[in-house]
Amino acid sequence: MSAPALQLHDVRKSFGRTAIINGVNLAISLGERHAIIGPNGAGKSTLFNLISGRFPVSSGRIELHGEQITGLEAETINRKGLARSFQITNIFQKLSVYENIRCAVMWSLGYKYSFWHRVDSLADVRERSDEIVERIGMATRRDRIAGVLTYAEQRALEIGVTIAGGANVILLDEPTAGMSRSETDEAVELIRKVTEGRTLIMVEHDMSVVFNLADHISVLVYGEVIATGKPEEIRASKAVQEAYLGTEQH
């Protein structure tokens, strides 16, 4: 059996004396669609920040396809094939939709810090960027400045920027937060489409989204995973109901 796409061994994080993540163990296999749920302040976003290298872990180990990524810089982890989106929209506000995507495509196609290629004449960059713009349904918005898009469009662009580099492990932090019902449905379809064949891990508050998209769920409460399993197992779990589902209405 091959190594899991992502594995966490006793990962801990404290800010000062406050422990936010208290020894998380998690194994996510290739192609899985894994949702992390939990009440506010459970440490879900912090966990993402640790995995993606935004913050260093206090202790523990994180492996991507069996390879240690603990303590690496965020950009190095990204180059190894792990990309993430943010809870608060994090895109290049002053660049156009197309330019946003192009920035996310260039490294993976090997252009790195090149100052001897002309971006407009790079056929592979153009094709890949156009394809992503098309796939996130923003072809008509191609040359709009990202900052003037609607909220839902910005969220879609954020997902586009996240998947554009071709990473095979995708972390989405509350991709549908703040969206209307119909916008959420569209976002779910988009996520399903663009993460096809990749490993997806997402933090999500909206239970309909979770049960719609995920094939595995982990419940994080006070920095600990109290349950991991298939959606129906989680739904049936007494401990989860007490700790989370029962107390919060969705």
Place this chain on the structure above:
Amino acid sequence: MSTVFNLRRAAFWAAVAIFFAVLPLLFKQSFALSMLSQMGIAMIFALSYNMLLGQTGLLSFGHAVYFGLGAFFCAHALNLIGAGKLWFPVTMVPLIGGFAGLVFGLLFGFVTTRRAGTPFAMISLGIAEMVAASALMFTGFFGGEGGIATNRTVGGTMMGISYAPQIQVYYLIAGWCLVSMMAMFALTWTPLGRMANAVRDNPERAKFVGYNPTRVRWLMMSLASFFAGIGGGLAAINYEIVTAETLGLVASGNVVLMAFIGGVGHFWGPIIGAVLVTLLQSALSNYTQAWLLYFGLFFLVIIMFSPGGIANLVTLHKPAWKARLLPRLLPSYAAAAVAGSVMMLGFFALIEMIYHYEAKESVDKAFSFFGVELDPSKASAWIGTLVVFAIGIALFYGARKVVRRAWENLTPELQKAGAL
């Protein structure tokens, strides 16, 4: 499609080259020629500065360090060539300045670009101060207060080019200016150039698409220093002397002014700034001793009324130009120009009166102002000046309303024409 685009670009640069070539034929005086040479140097310097400020979002207060070091290295190179210890064509000497700039850009940039924003600005100021102090300490290389004198004719005469006449130096500068402009413009359309903008806007997001923002800043700073060094090398050839002032804080501040006056948001902005600042500094100082005051006020007015610089004022009119509605604005602009002239005339006269009243010790304080005899010792002169100034202010205030109304009337039509 892409070939058409390339053709257009080639035609554009060819037009610039022709423009540079014929300029000295239009301005034949030696004063004009040396000013054009200065402008060319300033253009390279200001454009290289905007690689930092406009493109990468790095506000540097020490960019003259790389310009000045490039100049010193070139002065020494010329002297070595003159002493027969080095063989190198004088035409290519600016390249030595470029590489000196590059090396020091890599070196200092490694430290400064770890941070952006205010820390970067402060560290760049610290390095500028440090290098300026070193220039006065290490007199062997920097020549102390006298600087390093050199001779641009050391290469002898090759195909009629000796670099003795200023016109030949002008063409040398124009050639390097054109090549540098093309290279810096091309750089904005490379992966590094595009990521510089991305890092300027959101360094964190850049990390999560695989780029190290520090590395992007460092490379941009090093390349900017390379072009600054070329500008410095040309300055060494042009003036045949390089002093510590060349890399000092005043020079660093000057390029900040050029970039802001021209506009940092556009590639072409700093060129406008470089031309204008050079013009003001050399032309204005011939006419009045209070020129620094006017220059400072000019900068203030630009920052207050058009924070995007002159380039922004120009692009503001692009929709109207495209919709062929620009002539509709012209009458209001003409009115504003007349009103503004009256106001400025009054203001300048007032400043000159104060200046002459204060500075001149002679009994006769009268001076000629645009052909009008003004005598600061007479009350009538003061009253007259103040009245002109007041009328100017009132007229200008009215003209501003006229301009605003012209724009308000135009906007719906622009929207209808789809130009907005």
